[in-house]
Amino acid sequence: MSDMRDEMLRTLDRIVEDTVTTALREAADEKASGGGAGQGDATAALWAALEAAGITAIGGGGEDDVAFADAMELVRRAGYHALPVPLAETIIARRLLAKAGLAAPSGAITLAVPGAGELPRVSGGALAGVIQGVPYGRAAAHAVVASQGQLHLVAIHDALMTRGTNMAGEPRDALDLARATVVASVSWPTAAGDLEAEGALVRAVALSGALSACLDHCLTWVNDRVQFGKPIGKHQAVQHLLAQLAEETAAAGAAADLAIEAAAVGPKRFEVAIAKARAGEAAGKAANIAHATFGAMGFTREHPLHYTTRRLWAWRNEFGSEIYWQAEIGRVAAQNGGAKLWPLLAGEVETR
Amino acid sequence: MPQFSFEPVVMPPEAIQLRQEVRAFLADEIQKGSFSPAVGSMVEGDEAFSQKIGAKGWLGMTWPKEYGGGGRSSLERYVVVEELLAAGAPSLCHWIAERQSGPQILRHGSERAKRMILPEIAAGRCYFAIGMSEPDTGSDLASVKSRAVKAEGGWRITGRKVWTSFAHRAHYVIALVRTSGTPDQRHYGLSQFIVDMKTPGITVRPIYNLYGGHDFNEVTFDDVFVPDDMIIGGEGRGWEMVVGELAFERSGPDRFMSTYPLLAEAVDELGPDPERMQAAEVGRAIAHLATLRRMSASIAGMLNDGKSPVTEAALVKDLGTTIEQEIPEIVRRILPVEPRGVSSDNGYADLQQLAQMQCVSYSIRGGTREILRGMIARGLGLR
Numbered sequence: 001m002s003d004m005r006d007e008m009l010r011t012l013d014r015i016v017e018d019t020v021t022t023a024l025r026e027a028a029d030e031k032a033s034g035g036g037a038g039q040g041d042a043t044a045a046l047w048a049a050l051e052a053a054g055i056t057a058i059g060g061g062g063e064d065d066v067a068f069a070d071a072m073e074l075v076r077r078a079g080y081h082a083l084p085v086p087l088a089e090t091i092i093a094r095r096l097l098a099k100a101g102l103a104a105p106s107g108a109i110t111l112a113v114p115g116a117g118e119l120p121r122v123s124g125g126a127l128a129g130v131i132q133g134v135p136y137g138r139a140a141a142h143a144v145v146a147s148q149g150q151l152h153l154v155a156i157h158d159a160l161m162t163r164g165t166n167m168a169g170e171p172r173d174a175l176d177l178a179r180a181t182v183v184a185s186v187s188w189p190t191a192a193g194d195l196e197a198e199g200a201l202v203r204a205v206a207l208s209g210a211l212s213a214c215l216d217h218c219l220t221w222v223n224d225r226v227q228f229g230k231p232i233g234k235h236q237a238v239q240h241l242l243a244q245l246a247e248e249t250a251a252a253g254a255a256a257d258l259a260i261e262a263a264a265v266g267p268k269r270f271e272v273a274i275a276k277a278r279a280g281e282a283a284g285k286a287a288n289i290a291h292a293t294f295g296a297m298g299f300t301r302e303h304p305l306h307y308t309t310r311r312l313w314a315w316r317n318e319f320g321s322e323i324y325w326q327a328e329i330g331r332v333a334a335q336n337g338g339a340k341l342w343p344l345l346a347g348e349v350e351t352r
Numbered sequence: 353m354p355q356f357s358f359e360p361v362v363m364p365p366e367a368i369q370l371r372q373e374v375r376a377f378l379a380d381e382i383q384k385g386s387f388s389p390a391v392g393s394m395v396e397g398d399e400a401f402s403q404k405i406g407a408k409g410w411l412g413m414t415w416p417k418e419y420g421g422g423g424r425s426s427l428e429r430y431v432v433v434e435e436l437l438a439a440g441a442p443s444l445c446h447w448i449a450e451r452q453s454g455p456q457i458l459r460h461g462s463e464r465a466k467r468m469i470l471p472e473i474a475a476g477r478c479y480f481a482i483g484m485s486e487p488d489t490g491s492d493l494a495s496v497k498s499r500a501v502k503a504e505g506g507w508r509i510t511g512r513k514v515w516t517s518f519a520h521r522a523h524y525v526i527a528l529v530r531t532s533g534t535p536d537q538r539h540y541g542l543s544q545f546i547v548d549m550k551t552p553g554i555t556v557r558p559i560y561n562l563y564g565g566h567d568f569n570e571v572t573f574d575d576v577f578v579p580d581d582m583i584i585g586g587e588g589r590g591w592e593m594v595v596g597e598l599a600f601e602r603s604g605p606d607r608f609m610s611t612y613p614l615l616a617e618a619v620d621e622l623g624p625d626p627e628r629m630q631a632a633e634v635g636r637a638i639a640h641l642a643t644l645r646r647m648s649a650s651i652a653g654m655l656n657d658g659k660s661p662v663t664e665a666a667l668v669k670d671l672g673t674t675i676e677q678e679i680p681e682i683v684r685r686i687l688p689v690e691p692r693g694v695s696s697d698n699g700y701a702d703l704q705q706l707a708q709m710q711c712v713s714y715s716i717r718g719g720t721r722e723i724l725r726g727m728i729a730r731g732l733g734l735r
Contacts, residue, residue: 239732239735240725243728243729244670247671250356250664254643255642271642274642281636328635329636330636333638334622334625335624
């Protein structure tokens with residue numbers, strides 16, 4: 001681990017410790033607050049602290065920027081902490097803008113990835129169309145959007161159409177692109193697919209962090225909770241559950257690493273597909289194990305476990321569920337045929 | 353909190369080049385009809401094939417040259433192992449000897465054992481079996497009852513081993529026996545011996561498996577003499593030896609690729625335009641295998657650095673055998689698999705049936721699921 005990475009991660013840990021209280025998590029959680037508390041106000045101090053530490057400005061390339069792998073470790077740690085701000089989105093958006101040769105604005109930047117049949121239309125210098133489920137669409141000042149063959153940076157202050165949330169209460173809003181201002185556009189033939197893949201990459205990496213958090217929560221609990229006269233972690237049935245949780249956590253981590261490494265040199269859709277498919281599957285299993293381990297306590301609002309498990313459930317769906325990515329992997333395999341399956345697995349077949 | 357780390361490894365250029373060499377060689381062998389891809393390379397053995405691999409310098413690759421090895425890295429060896437499995441090559445003969453017996457002898461064997469045995473393993477001419485289980489000793493390995501007593505210049509072993517894979521064709525068996533103490537003293541007093549299968553007093557009786565294959569044996573030792581310098585690691589260090597072998601035994605691609613040839617066949621059978629759920633089933637298996645490759649290579653890297661990642665190896669084996677066992681299930685979910693017997697040529701359907709019957713053993717051999725999960729729980733600090 002590089003010194004810079006270590007330093008950055010410790011900074012993030014410290015900010016979380018100082019800022020992310022249960023009250024903040026509750027206020028930021030739209031499922032609990034019903035949106036009334038104003039997510040933006042609650043997390044403004046957290047975002048300001050991250051900004052002051054320089055953590056929100058990484059990913060854009062340039063001389064002072066951290067390596068891509070280091071940036072992805074920040075995303076993983078943010079996932080671990082169930083951080084209620086669009087840090088992952090901002091990091092990956094800045095990376096895309098840098099690749100497109102566009103200057104990144106300051107502040108939060110989100111990704112507006114069109115669903116099937118949602119690809120925005122371009123006419124004149126403006127965009128038209130609605131994109132659903134944009135992460136933190138209400139809080140971010142800018143979004144990176146794809147249209148047919150182009151990547152755009154748009155200002156979205158006035159584009160918010162409907163507020164929505166994912167299962168974890170994270171804002172997932174609908175944007176009306178006709179009300180957004182196009183700041184810059186660049187030709188990028190595979191923009192829509194790449195935007196989706198980069199989104200899937202950060203979700204896979206964040207899932208890996210959230211899985212680690214899940215394992216930590218469970219280990220603490222089974223060592224503390226006593227039933228039948230001993231900590232429940234001393235019971236073999238519970239030990240075997242946690243062994244499986246550790247396996248899934250390790251597998252998701254390795255799958256995310258695989259994609260991070262491949263993506264460092266360019267969009268690697270096939271490796272991202274593997275990571276999102278494997279981490280997504282791990283997420284479902286892990287959430288089940290965690291809730292089995294915690295019993296009724298883990299099913300309460302009061303216990304913080306749900307900040308992690310609801311994110312596992314939400315994130316595995318976002319930017320393509322595991323079925324979506326598995327099917328894509330399977331189609332690539334089918335097109336290559338059985339004889340080329342092994343070279344494909346060994347990363348030797350060009351898949352774009 | 354304890355969590356397991358699988359640091360990325362970078363394949364050196366020589367390993368990348370070697371992969372192409374091995375693949376070309378295997379394609380050529382298939383072309384020449386020297387073998388046809390099988391499910392579970394570890395159940396098909398061909399002496400001539402093992403000798404060809406040995407002549408190529410692809411056995412004992414990591415061992416020093418003075419013992420017939422290649423002085424190469426664990427990552428290069430990893431590549432060879434993967435390619436053999438991917439091709440479904442008949443590698444059973446040399447498998448155990450090359451994977452764990454050789455490394456064990458290299459690290460803990462006498463000079464004579466090293467000089468006599470290692471070059472033969474590396475040449476693909478010398479095969480091993482592992483004598484651990486007994487009629488009353490399965491997962492509870494420390495309960496072995498076979499016993500060796502001291503004799504002039506060596507030891508005399510008496511006892512019975514079962515489920516001893518490949519003993520009927522092996523030149524040596526490494527037997528775990530008690531040299532002092534009693535079974536209730538558990539790990540104390542156990543020793544590992546290299547026993548020449550030609551020694552008088554050894555009887556090998558086949559135990560056929562559920563589909564009629566002959567892999568298992570019962571091996572009876574009746575006052576079998578073993579010279580002093582054929583003890584591994586010294587008297588009373590048998591348990592330590594067994595544990596040390598585990599990272600080699602459990603982390604390799606043979607713990608997740610046994611049914612890979614079936615998956616490749618199924619992909620061909622599906623054709624270029626599968627339905628969504630068919631594609632997803634195949635894609636899921638690929639995502640698992642790609643992830644396991646990375647974890648297993650990471651362990652090869654740790655072994656290369658002289659570490660003994662026993663818990664990480666247990667984790668890879670449990671995950672790996674799970675997907676190996678799922679592949680026959682996946683294939684029957686996405687393709688028709690009617691029972692048409694295993695002798696006629698039905699392509700993927702034959703492979704599916706064989707894999708179906710074989711794969712139940714994957715989570716037993718080399719440590720059961722329950723034992724592995726117990727080890728992982730210990731690694732998590734729960735035991």
